[in-house]
Amino acid sequence: MKDSIPKLAVFKFSSCDGCQLSILDLEDELLEIGRRVNIAYFLEASRATVKGPYDVGLVEGSISTPHEKELIKDVRQKCKTLITIGACATAGGIQALRNWKDVKEFVSVVYAKPEYIETLEKATPISEHVKVDFELRGCPVNKYQILEVLTAFLAGRKPNIPSHSVCVECKRKGNVCIMVSNGVPCLGPVTQVGCGAICPSYGRGCYGCFGPMESPNAESLGERILQLGISKRDIVLMFKGFNGWSEPFRKAGDAFEE
Amino acid sequence: MSEKDRPLLIEAQDFNGLLLSLKRLGYATYAPTVRDGAIVYDLVDSADDLPIGIGDVQEPGSYRLRKRGDGSFFGFVVGPHSWKKFLHPPTVKLFTINSNGKIVANLENSDQKLAFIGVRPCELQAIKILDKVLLGGEYLDIVYASRRKDVFFVVVNCIEPGGNCFCASVGTGPEAKDGFDLCLTELLKPDGHYFLVRIGSEKGRELISSVHYRQATDEEVELASRLLTLSSEHMGKKLEIKGMKELLYRNLDHPHWDEVAKRCLTCGNCTMVCPTCFCTTVYETTNLSLKYAEKWRSWDTCFSQEFSYIHGGPIRYSISARYRHWLMHKMATWMDQFGTLGCVGCGRCITWCPVGIDITEEVKQIDKRDGEVKVKVE
Ligand code: SF4
Ligand code: SF4
Ligand code: SF4
Ligand code: SF4
Numbered sequence: 001m002k003d004s005i006p007k008l009a010v011f012k013f014s015s016c017d018g019c020q021l022s023i024l025d026l027e028d029e030l031l032e033i034g035r036r037v038n039i040a041y042f043l044e045a046s047r048a049t050v051k052g053p054y055d056v057g058l059v060e061g062s063i064s065t066p067h068e069k070e071l072i073k074d075v076r077q078k079c080k081t082l083i084t085i086g087a088c089a090t091a092g093g094i095q096a097l098r099n100w101k102d103v104k105e106f107v108s109v110v111y112a113k114p115e116y117i118e119t120l121e122k123a124t125p126i127s128e129h130v131k132v133d134f135e136l137r138g139c140p141v142n143k144y145q146i147l148e149v150l151t152a153f154l155a156g157r158k159p160n161i162p163s164h165s166v167c168v169e170c171k172r173k174g175n176v177c178i179m180v181s182n183g184v185p186c187l188g189p190v191t192q193v194g195c196g197a198i199c200p201s202y203g204r205g206c207y208g209c210f211g212p213m214e215s216p217n218a219e220s221l222g223e224r225i226l227q228l229g230i231s232k233r234d235i236v237l238m239f240k241g242f243n244g245w246s247e248p249f250r251k252a253g254d255a256f257e258e
Numbered sequence: 259m260s261e262k263d264r265p266l267l268i269e270a271q272d273f274n275g276l277l278l279s280l281k282r283l284g285y286a287t288y289a290p291t292v293r294d295g296a297i298v299y300d301l302v303d304s305a306d307d308l309p310i311g312i313g314d315v316q317e318p319g320s321y322r323l324r325k326r327g328d329g330s331f332f333g334f335v336v337g338p339h340s341w342k343k344f345l346h347p348p349t350v351k352l353f354t355i356n357s358n359g360k361i362v363a364n365l366e367n368s369d370q371k372l373a374f375i376g377v378r379p380c381e382l383q384a385i386k387i388l389d390k391v392l393l394g395g396e397y398l399d400i401v402y403a404s405r406r407k408d409v410f411f412v413v414v415n416c417i418e419p420g421g422n423c424f425c426a427s428v429g430t431g432p433e434a435k436d437g438f439d440l441c442l443t444e445l446l447k448p449d450g451h452y453f454l455v456r457i458g459s460e461k462g463r464e465l466i467s468s469v470h471y472r473q474a475t476d477e478e479v480e481l482a483s484r485l486l487t488l489s490s491e492h493m494g495k496k497l498e499i500k501g502m503k504e505l506l507y508r509n510l511d512h513p514h515w516d517e518v519a520k521r522c523l524t525c526g527n528c529t530m531v532c533p534t535c536f537c538t539t540v541y542e543t544t545n546l547s548l549k550y551a552e553k554w555r556s557w558d559t560c561f562s563q564e565f566s567y568i569h570g571g572p573i574r575y576s577i578s579a580r581y582r583h584w585l586m587h588k589m590a591t592w593m594d595q596f597g598t599l600g601c602v603g604c605g606r607c608i609t610w611c612p613v614g615i616d617i618t619e620e621v622k623q624i625d626k627r628d629g630e631v632k633v634k635v636e
Contacts, residue, residue, distance in 0.1 A: 032546045148543070155548050160541050164526060164562035167612070171530035172348035172557055176296040176338050179612050181321045189525035189612050203294070214563045215577060217523045224319070224613045 006055035006154070009041035011075050013061030013068050014095055014123060018140035019086035020044040020060050025143045033147075036154055052078035056153055058146075059132075062088040064095055064123040076130040083149060084126045087139035087242040091211050094139075096123040096245035123245070136161065139209040139242035142194050163214040165189050166206050170197035178203055185225040187238060190216035190248070211243035218252030232256045265482075266466060267474040270331065270451035274305040275469035276412070276440075277375065283465075285373035285410055288344060290337070295323060297337040299344075302375070309334060316421040316494070316605065319614025329451055332376055332444050335420035336604050340533035341374050341381055345405045346388060349556045352401070352540070357549040368404035375412040377438070379431035380423075380602040382413055384533035386437060390596050391536050401555070410461060413438040417485040421494035422605030424618055428499060430602045432489040440466060443482040454482045495605060497618045498625070499589075505625055506590040510582070513632040514623045519578035521613050526559030528607035528615070529584065534600050537565070560584055585617060 010020055024045060026033065033039070040050035057079030063069050076082055087093045098106060099122040107114045126132055136145055145161055152159035162168075166188035170177065178184040178200055186205035188197065192213040199206050212218065222235050230238075239253035268276075280287050289302040292309045302308065313326040314334040326333045351364045377385075389406070392399035416423070416432035425431030434441050439462035442453040454474050457463050474482075529535040539558035544551045558565055561580050566573035574580045592600030601617070608616045 029546065036546050147546075151544055151546055151548075154546065155544050157544075160543070162562070162564065164559065164564065165524070167525040167527050168530060168557070168559055168562070171338075171527060174298065174339060174343065174348070176294040176298065177321075177527070177610055177612070180319055180610055181295045181338075183320075186612075189523040189527070213524075215524045217521075217577065220521050220613055221523055 005035075006037050007040040007050065007053075008037040008150075009052065009054040009057045009079065010039075010044065011041070011057060011059045011061075012044070013059065013072065013089065013126070014064040015061030015086065015088040015093065017044060017060070019089075019138075022140045022143045023058070023146055026147060029147055033150065037150070054079045056081045056083065056150075059084045059089050059126055060086055062092045062095060062123045062125055063120070063129055065119055067118065069120065069129065072126060072129050081133045081153065082126075082130070083134045083136060084132050085136045085138075085141045085146065087137065087209065087211060088123075089126045090135045090137055090246075091243040092123045092125050092245035094242055097240060099123060099245055100240075125245075134159065137192055137210040137243075138194055142196070145194055161194070163192050165213045166191045166193050166195070166197050166200070166210070169193045169195075170200045173197055173201060175200055178205065179224075179228075183228045185228055185230050185235075185238065187221070189213075190218045190221050190252075208239070208241050208243055208249065211246050212248040216248040218248050219255050222252050222256055226256075232258050265474045265479055266455040266457070266471045267478060268453050268455055268466070268469055268471045270329070270453065272469040272471070273331065273453065276465060277302070277305060279465055279468040280373040280375075280410060283371070285371045287373045287375060288341075289375035290332070290334070292323065296321060297323070297334050299337075299339040299341065299374075305331065308332075308376070313418075314420060316609045317614070318422065318608050318616045319611055321609050328446055330444060330446055332414045332442075333418065335416060335418070335423055336378055336381065336533075336606060338531055338606070338610055340531065340604075340606065341377060341385060342388065342533050342536075344372060344374070345385070345409075346392065346399075346402050346536060346557075347405075349554065350401055352553045352555050355551045355553070365404065368401075370405070371408040371410070372405065373410040373412065377411055377413045378416055378425075378604070379413060379434035380425040380604045381533055382411065382434050382437050383430040383602045384604070387534045387596065387598060387600070387602070388536060390598070391534075394596075410465075411438040411440070411458075413441040415441065415443045415482075415486060417444065417482075417489050419489050419493045420605060420609075422608040422616075423603065424493050424495040424497050424605065425603040426490040426493045427495070427497040427618075428599055428601060428603040433486045438462070443486065445478065445481060445485075447481070452478070454478060495603075495608070495616070495618045497603070497621060499599065502621065503590040503593055505628060506586055506621070509624050509628065509630075511631045512624050512627070513630055514620065514627065515578040515582045516632060517623075518581050518615060518620055519576065521615055522561075522577050522581045523613060524561040524577055524580055525612060526561040527610050527612060528617075529559040529561060530557060531606040531610045532588070532601075533604060533606070534588075534602060535559075539564070560587070581615075585620060588617065589621060 179186045187208040188206035192210040194210040235256040239249045392402040438458040441456040445452045563572040588600040
């Protein structure tokens with residue numbers, strides 16, 4: 001039976017494992033997933049592995065070492081469909097903050113024996129290295145979006161993953177906009193929906209976990225946040241978050257750098 | 259005025275009686291109430307749930323509540339919600355399908371009688387517009403139709419317009435003329451707190467007879483009318499609608515569209531808060547076994563690329579094309595499509611735009627430089 005169903009593999013690169021955990025968080029659905037796909041390679045869940053090729057590969061993490069740079073090519077070859085999951089895999093992640101600095105200096109300061117450390121100057125998203133079939137955003141990803149992507153894959157249809165702003169979701173929920181009503185800086189207008197507008201629903205500004213929405217005007221939002229009395233330095237820090245290395249946020253952050 | 263048409267007067271303390279009578283008649287009573295630093299529309303139990311003594315200060319991109327220092331029940335204007343959310347819900351399950359092909363329509367909440375209390379004149383016009391859009395053609399929107407069939411309207415005229423209001427310019431307020439069951443004007447007089455009441459329907463007449471009332475005096479009727487005239491003279495915003503449609507149609511290549519696009523975030527907040535924007539997206543969900551599917555519908559926005567996606571790409575790719583589409587729809591193409599303006603002058607899109615883009619100001623800018631054409635870069 002296992003032979004007739006698609007083989008799923010989950011790979012990890014430079015990351016915190018949070019996105020893989022989100023898959024395991026699908027507690028009510030895991031058994032059904034196991035019936036629909038052959039979970040052939042998923043080290044976070046099981047030591048038992050099945051050799052490739054795989055029908056679908058989920059990739060977590062960014063490319064930050066010479067070893068990973070080679071490994072991803074191999075992974076790509078083994079997977080018919082390659083889906084990257086999370087901010088690290090789609091934008092470089094929090095470790096991409098080093099991309100603005102000298103990584104050799106960090107290594108020399110942090111490690112007792114820097115010569116043991118092999119690392120690339122920049123941490124970069126998977127799509128800079130190999131062709132990616134679909135990107136699922138989030139830090140971490142939303143488990144229901146993972147489920148939607150898998151279900152869509154099984155049904156042979158396009159996953160329903162919208163790319164408009166968080167604000168649309170925020171308004172559909174009936175939230176009162178915290179930026180307009182309380183002057184709280186919020187990245188919602190330039191961030192892709194997917195989290196269900198969690199932070200604004202609890203009175204906190206959006207951190208931009210799901211990265212830039214489809215047509216982000218991040219500099220205009222930055223100007224508005226400046227008018228709200230937030231310092232340029234803090235605006236830079238807002239954009240340089242989990243998705244700071246994504247082009248629109250990178251440019252906006254750099255624009256407010258003093 | 260004939261004695262039969264003479265407005266009535268109720269004391270503010272009897273307002274609660276209206277609410278209780280509506281509840282007794284089986285209506286779910288929705289009204290303005292304070293939540294999270296704003297006045298939203300929600301279920302209320304009694305007049306105590308109203309924003310008593312609370313006002314609002316609205317500017318482009320900014321909304322704050324303030325204490326008024328009086329006991330007014332309706333001393334504010336429209337907030338982030340509109341009645342559209344009850345009649346045309348933000349997200350609704352339309353139907354489910356089983357693998358045997360059985361389709362089951364979802365008719366949840368479709369029999370609930372709704373009482374909307376504190377509807378503003380501009381909002382009443384917005385509902386008339388939605389009626390036309392969603393019920394006026396050959397195909398009825400059954401979700402809207404089922405929720406719309408028994409709505410009791412208690413309208414409250416606006417004696418204090420807000421900072422972004424321009425109903426007087428578009429002829430939808432500050433006084434409601436018809437389409438309500440009851441229409442109130444709040445009067446805070448030195449001798450007490452009253453509501454002048456106009457009756458708009460038999461249902462309205464029956465309801466008012468459930469509380470203590472008397473005929474309004476000439477002096478009271480005049481006071482209300484004076485306050486409403488003053489109100490229409492003190493609108494926060496103005497819009498010149500004479501010739502506006504032609505102005506917009508002849509300025510499709512105006513450089514100002516690109517200037518707005520520099521500020522516009524394409525976040526879609528303006529369309530979400532607009533009481534007449536009706537656009538939706540429909541989508542299916544399937545379960546893992548692929549034996550069960552649901553069809554859902556959610557509010558959509560013409561500011562998203564997917565909205566105009568047709569094989570190969572979105573029709574309106576640039577931000578300026580998307581902003582222009584929204585403004586043109588509200589202020590020009592709506593007239594050709596439905597015979598009225600698509601804008602009722604409520605000012606929500608101005609207040610709730612995170613960067614404070616002001617639709618009245620953008621029209622003015624185009625008018626000021628009528629005929630300018632942007633330089634095309636090859
Ligand atoms: S709170 Fe943030 S996400 Fe919500 S509408 Fe306002 S700006 Fe958008
Ligand atoms: S376009 Fe703006 S002012 Fe006009 S009805 Fe819509 S939200 Fe109100
Ligand atoms: S302005 Fe946009 S969202 Fe609103 S009704 Fe028109 S097309 Fe729909
Ligand atoms: S006009 Fe304002 S609210 Fe509308 S999409 Fe642009 S930035 Fe968002």
